[in-house]
Amino acid sequence: MAVAMDEKLILLGHGSGGLLSHELIEKVFLRHLGNALLTPLEDSALFESAERLLAFTTDSYVVKPIFFPGGDIGRLAVCGTVNDLSMRGARPLHLSAGFIIEEGLPIDDLETIVASMHAAADEAGVTIVCGDTKVVEKHAADKLFINTSGVGAVPKNVSVSVSNAQPGDSVIVSGTVGDHGVTILSQRQGLQFKSLTKSDVAPLNGLVQEMLAACPGIHAMRDPTRGGLATTLNEIAKSSKVGIEIEEDRIPVSDAVERACEMLGLDPLYLANEGKLVVLVAKEQTEHLLEVMRNHVYGRAAAVIGQVTSERPGRVVMRNPFGIRRTIEILASDQFPRIC
Amino acid sequence: MAVAMDEKLILLGHGSGGLLSHELIEKVFLRHLGNALLTPLEDSALFESAERLLAFTTDSYVVKPIFFPGGDIGRLAVCGTVNDLSMRGARPLHLSAGFIIEEGLPIDDLETIVASMHAAADEAGVTIVCGDTKVVEKHAADKLFINTSGVGAVPKNVSVSVSNAQPGDSVIVSGTVGDHGVTILSQRQGLQFKSLTKSDVAPLNGLVQEMLAACPGIHAMRDPTRGGLATTLNEIAKSSKVGIEIEEDRIPVSDAVERACEMLGLDPLYLANEGKLVVLVAKEQTEHLLEVMRNHVYGRAAAVIGQVTSERPGRVVMRNPFGIRRTIEILASDQFPRIC
Numbered sequence: 097m098a099v100a101m102d103e104k105l106i107l108l109g110h111g112s113g114g115l116l117s118h119e120l121i122e123k124v125f126l127r128h129l130g131n132a133l134l135t136p137l138e139d140s141a142l143f144e145s146a147e148r149l150l151a152f153t154t155d156s157y158v159v160k161p162i163f164f165p166g167g168d169i170g171r172l173a174v175c176g177t178v179n180d181l182s183m184r185g186a187r188p189l190h191l192s193a194g195f196i197i198e199e200g201l202p203i204d205d206l207e208t209i210v211a212s213m214h215a216a217a218d219e220a221g222v223t224i225v226c227g228d229t230k231v232v233e234k235h236a237a238d239k240l241f242i243n244t245s246g247v248g249a250v251p252k253n254v255s256v257s258v259s260n261a262q263p264g265d266s267v268i269v270s271g272t273v274g275d276h277g278v279t280i281l282s283q284r285q286g287l288q289f290k291s292l293t294k295s296d297v298a299p300l301n302g303l304v305q306e307m308l309a310a311c312p313g314i315h316a317m318r319d320p321t322r323g324g325l326a327t328t329l330n331e332i333a334k335s336s337k338v339g340i341e342i343e344e345d346r347i348p349v350s351d352a353v354e355r356a357c358e359m360l361g362l363d364p365l366y367l368a369n370e371g372k373l374v375v376l377v378a379k380e381q382t383e384h385l386l387e388v389m390r391n392h393v394y395g396r397a398a399a400v401i402g403q404v405t406s407e408r409p410g411r412v413v414m415r416n417p418f419g420i421r422r423t424i425e426i427l428a429s430d431q432f433p434r435i436c
Numbered sequence: 437m438a439v440a441m442d443e444k445l446i447l448l449g450h451g452s453g454g455l456l457s458h459e460l461i462e463k464v465f466l467r468h469l470g471n472a473l474l475t476p477l478e479d480s481a482l483f484e485s486a487e488r489l490l491a492f493t494t495d496s497y498v499v500k501p502i503f504f505p506g507g508d509i510g511r512l513a514v515c516g517t518v519n520d521l522s523m524r525g526a527r528p529l530h531l532s533a534g535f536i537i538e539e540g541l542p543i544d545d546l547e548t549i550v551a552s553m554h555a556a557a558d559e560a561g562v563t564i565v566c567g568d569t570k571v572v573e574k575h576a577a578d579k580l581f582i583n584t585s586g587v588g589a590v591p592k593n594v595s596v597s598v599s600n601a602q603p604g605d606s607v608i609v610s611g612t613v614g615d616h617g618v619t620i621l622s623q624r625q626g627l628q629f630k631s632l633t634k635s636d637v638a639p640l641n642g643l644v645q646e647m648l649a650a651c652p653g654i655h656a657m658r659d660p661t662r663g664g665l666a667t668t669l670n671e672i673a674k675s676s677k678v679g680i681e682i683e684e685d686r687i688p689v690s691d692a693v694e695r696a697c698e699m700l701g702l703d704p705l706y707l708a709n710e711g712k713l714v715v716l717v718a719k720e721q722t723e724h725l726l727e728v729m730r731n732h733v734y735g736r737a738a739a740v741i742g743q744v745t746s747e748r749p750g751r752v753v754m755r756n757p758f759g760i761r762r763t764i765e766i767l768a769s770d771q772f773p774r775i776c
Contacts, residue, residue: 111774113662113708114767136675138598139523139658140493142590145485152587153480158570158577161562163510183479192494194583196536226585230498232774236578237498241570243534245585247492250482258478318479322453334474368453434451434572 107200111231124207125227133190133225141225143190147249151186153177154245160434162209162239164283166275166295169242170209172370172436174216174224175299176321177244182304183317183373185256186248188220193223193227196318199234209240220299222246252313260315261336263406266382270303270373270389271296271397272348273325277367278356280435285360292352298371307375310388316376319369321436323427326365328374329412330426340412341404342424360367365414366427368435377402446541451571464547465567468554472768473530481565483530487589491526493517494771496586500774502549502579504623506615506634509582512710512776514556514564515639517663518557522644523657523713525596528560533567534583539574549580550568552658560639562586579651593652600655601676603746606722610643610729611636612688613665617707617750618696619776625700632692638711643732647715650728656716659709661776663767664703668714669752670766682742682764708775716744722747 109116131140162169181188275296320328333340389395412424449456473481502509521528538692660668673680729735752764
């Protein structure tokens with residue numbers, strides 16, 4: 097009985113580079129992710145790019161818990177990197193996947209997560225072409241960390257950058273904010289309302305492609321992950337040396353997230369999102385872009401939440417329903433470890 | 437005093453995405469690694485490639501200890517990924533760097549490692565263009581894990597693959613084997629002879645460029661990292677569906693590594709290397725390639741250790757000085773966790 101149990105857990109030998117590693121690669125990774133570039137297990141994967149301008153990004157995922165309503169660390173790892181490529185207007189091509197596994201992780205859990213990565217990659221139309229697996233001792237990691245890096249191709253007429261926002265631009269958010277962050281935090285605290293919210297984790301490249309097809313002149317995009325909408329808007333304001341003014345009552349927040357935030361004393365403006373983007377576009381293109389976004393499954397609740405100003409460069413201010421303005425700072429505290 | 441101490445340690449807030457994260461990025465990462473592509477802190481870095489054929493690879497590094505004779509986890513993370521690109525004949529262009537840090541790591545240690553990454557990247561002629569930092573709680577990771585992914589450009593006339601070895605090819609190793617593995621293992625065991633060996637961790641792209649300039653028709657290359665020379669040769673034999681026969685007394689092993697292996701009961705054939713490569717090339721090009729390799733600082737002790745056969749496809753045999761052959765298997769055990 098003990099042996100049968102052991103066989104289903106990750107052992108240190110699965111990271112040795114030897115026989116057990118090869119077995120794990122065959123039976124879990126290649127079984128779900130196998131493709132013409134990954135399967136030969138070369139030291140690096142070779143691919144052709146028709147575009148000369150390429151995008152490259154990386155993110156490690158350490159979210160706790162590794163399974164949560166709306167997704168898991170695998171879906172998160174694929175979508176997060178697909179989204180980081182998309183925010184420069186790149187078409188995501190290929191991802192890498194690096195696994196750091198704590199000895200003792202059930203192989204079934206790993207397999208569920210790898211299958212989830214495959215499903216997310218399929219949805220996004222990308223392939224995972226190279227990978228790596230390390231196993232560390234008990235208590236030298238917490239279950240599973242995943243790094244995904246990604247390469248994308250940038251079309252010639254696109255130039256999207258957090259430093260490109262222009263005074264007069266509209267600020268649009270693609271949907272409700274705070275869903276991912278509040279879901280993870282409430283899961284960890286074992287709270288009753290945890291089933292009422294779920295993570296928004298999703299690949300945004302399909303939405304972005306339609307946005308760029310409609311408005312190739314989009315100035316800036318960023319996905320408000322760690323630090324939330326407030327931090328992202330501050331980063332754009334600083335990089336572009338512009339002011340940003342938003343209207344509190346225009347920011348989409350779901351009822352469930354609002355209730356959860358009230359109970360937990362959280363501000364949805366600072367909570368992570370994993371399937372939302374902020375886009376800044378010239379005023380005259382706003383209505384057209386909004387229409388395109390609302391026609392996409394991941395942009396249904398898109399809303400204009402404010403505009404870019406030449407006043408107060410580097411600062412974000414929010415006006416409440418009574419017309420009172422206050423400065424919205426970058427996230428200062430450390431209250432949200434391991435949200436993604 | 438307590439506050440002053442705290443200021444020098446990594447806190448959970450350094451991974452929050454907020455103010456502390458931005459400070460750490462400015463003061464440690466951009467200070468050492470800053471460049472035109474990384475410094476704007478975009479969601480992904482954009483770069484142009486003159487070559488259409490690209491190489492992409494990833495590796496996570498979890499070596500324990502993070503500092504060791506001959507290098508550290510930072511140098512290892514840069515060299516390992518540079519080498520994985522080089523093994524396909526690619527010219528490494530850009531790397532990503534993803535840090536997973538245990539709360540409480542001294543910031544000075546992190547800075548030393550980041551500076552070491554910069555030095556190794558400079559030596560290899562690559563730039564780190566994108567990065568990510570996560571911080572996890574005490575005991576949720578062991579000090580520091582680093583993922584590096586890399587993108588390289590493959591010249592048109594080059595076609596190097598572990599599946600390309602041909603019967604009759606010479607098998608060349610670029611220098612002594614076992615240095616990295618024995619150094620890490622002896623460090624961990626606190627053994628007396630630990631100062632006698634040091635890791636061979638080095639970027640091999642310069643050596644590979646000279647090898648390919650001299651012999652563009654090189655068939656196969658691989659760096660014998662985890663699992664060592666024995667495992668790498670088995671992987672090549674299996675991928676290329678050929679046999680490999682090596683001569684025991686031709687395999688370069690330093691005196692210090694040989695002594696350490698005797699004391700620890702280790703076989704240098706199964707120990708990791710981080711600055712060595714195995715190359716398979718047509719017999720008639722062997723002498724020329726060997727000469728080129730020996731003229732390079734990382735190929736001084738290059739040696740022909742055997743040849744490829746059409747007999748016994750998928751198997752590696754070693755002949756000892758008495759002419760007796762035995763099969764060399766892939767690494768079977770799990771005795772070497774966290775060697776890289």
